Amino acid sequence: MQPQNDKRMRLSSLLSIFYPSVCPMCGVYSKGLCDACFRSLPRTEQAQIRQNETEMVLTENKPDIVRAMNQMRLRQAAAFLFYAKDHAIQHLIHRMKYADEPDIGFHMGRMAAIEMQYTDFFDEIDVIIPLPLHPKRLRERGYNQSEYIARGISDITGIPVDTTHVTRIKNTPKQALQTGEGRKQNVADAFAVNHPEQLYNKQIMVVDDLITTGETMRSCLRAMRCIRGAHYTVFALCKAK
Ligand SMILES: [Zn+2]
Secondary structure, three states, X not given: OOHHHHHHXXXXXXXXXXXXXXXXXXXXXXXXXXXXXXXXOOEOOHHHOOOOHXXXXXXXXXXXXHHHHHHOOEEEEEEEEEEOOOOHHHHHHHHHHHOOOXXXXXXXXXXXXXHHOOOOOOOOOOEEEEOOOOHHHHHHHOOOHHHHHHHHHHHHHOOOEOOOOEEEOOOOOOHHHOOHHHHHHHHOOOEEEOOHHHHOOOEEEEEEEEEOOOHHHHHHHHHXXXXXXXXXXXXXEEEEO
């Protein structure tokens, strides 16, 4: 029971009608997420750690992670924040995805890039590709939150964003409702690559908002195997605990 928080959330929603420039977490007057709330979000520090939890989940916890990553042509993977249910981050991600507030994604992408630019994580990356939504889902939502995150990173790093080559060809039910094998079947062959020859030998960073089982990202990377000589980096705004 957190009546205090509920009250604050309601106040925050109410305020946003009159004052669009409030922190989406605490409701104080702020252009975007306020400094205090931003600092309170749990960092993973994975940009500098190889064989981290995100790399482990993407390689399905295979004992020889180096070999598994080589087979996927995956150079490195990292999430910026840990995602936990009932934490403020859940509320924030929910607003970014479902409440027509994609600017949260742009802002978070920028902030992640600012903190990570002192590592070598973005070095040598040629192009950023946000995990695409199916056109039907995109029409319903009006935006792709991962594209906003990608554009935030691009704003800091100067690496271009590409939304034309990789597409989602299967409209899959919400991943949150799926488990285990169903989930795997669900996203199998969900992606396609147009004109792969235009991406030959590129270092490509694929961006997603949240990695849970990694199944969707693996499916996308599988589809991208047709891009000869390309290598991949994966960036997720959040990694589920
Ligand atoms: Zn705040």
